[in-house]
Amino acid sequence: MEDGTSESLGYCADTGVDDDVLQWDQRADCEVRQILDRIADKWSLLVIALLDKRSLRFTELRRAIDGVSQRMLARTLRHLERDGLVSRTVHPTVPPRVDYALTPMGATLHTTIRALVDWTEEHQNAIAAARAAYDRRVAAEQEAAEREEAERLAVARAVLPVRG
């Protein structure tokens, strides 16, 4: 057993904080937050995406997901299995064969995740543009700052007598 969720998490009851802006619970130990962190995880997202079409074997997933290590895939799958999002079926053949599939709950999650990915795809150009614009702005500001700095130095040298 490597970790678990065993620390003192519990349901996050309203602490009665003044601010009602907090529509979602911000506290670090909140259960919702914790679930969110897990399913929004890089590999989880991809695994759920892939399993939507059909069940897959361990190695099929491994090959399908570029860059995932054996360790991380196993870990991710066990997490998803524990959360009841993915089912694991062992066929007692030789060589062994293990199939992973979405559970009904996992399938409902897929829909939601899909929306997020769609959003990302729709806006990726806009985001790229925003980044480029931001970077240009920053670069310009930095250049300006450097020019100003150089000028100040030049003035200082002109005013002070040269020593040595």
Place this chain on the structure above:
Amino acid sequence: MEDGTSESLGYCADTGVDDDVLQWDQRADCEVRQILDRIADKWSLLVIALLDKRSLRFTELRRAIDGVSQRMLARTLRHLERDGLVSRTVHPTVPPRVDYALTPMGATLHTTIRALVDWTEEHQNAIAAARAAYDRRVAAEQEAAEREEAERLAVARAVLPVRG
């Protein structure tokens, strides 16, 4: 400048891989993946959540989000600003005042994220139950394995002569 997205990312064109199961691009350098990783980030999610209601100052955000360090909040905000999801407005007063707000694009993202959070809230009980069931199963299996092991040891001791 701390990092950036400057490496050779580029749009991930279809590499013509055989498998059409890959509805989303899995390659580690994929732009969509990279954006997803950023917005699915723990702090980003919360910042976007909070800014939906109204614009907030740095310190307001800091206070609202339990457990965030100054460094991480600043980092997160700069990322979001760079991606065009959050706008940053400096009021040249003294003491300085900086307001953060969602851009129109940020607002659309909020809707999508909200769906994800809703899903999580709806299913958190089911997930908790699944986890409990899983943990019980694992515990039972482990116990069984230990019993078996103990038995094997007992048999071995009974067969082998006691040395020393």
Place this chain on the structure above:
DNA sequence: CGGTATCCCCTAAGATACTG
């Protein structure tokens, strides 16, 4: 107030090797 710069720790994740 609203940051940036610095140091430092600790864990998540990759690489590697071994097992049923």
Place this chain on the structure above:
DNA sequence: CAGTATCTTAGGGGATACCG
């Protein structure tokens, strides 16, 4: 094939100190 165990490292993230 489908994993687990072990080692190691990069970098996420906290604490602190200082600037405009």
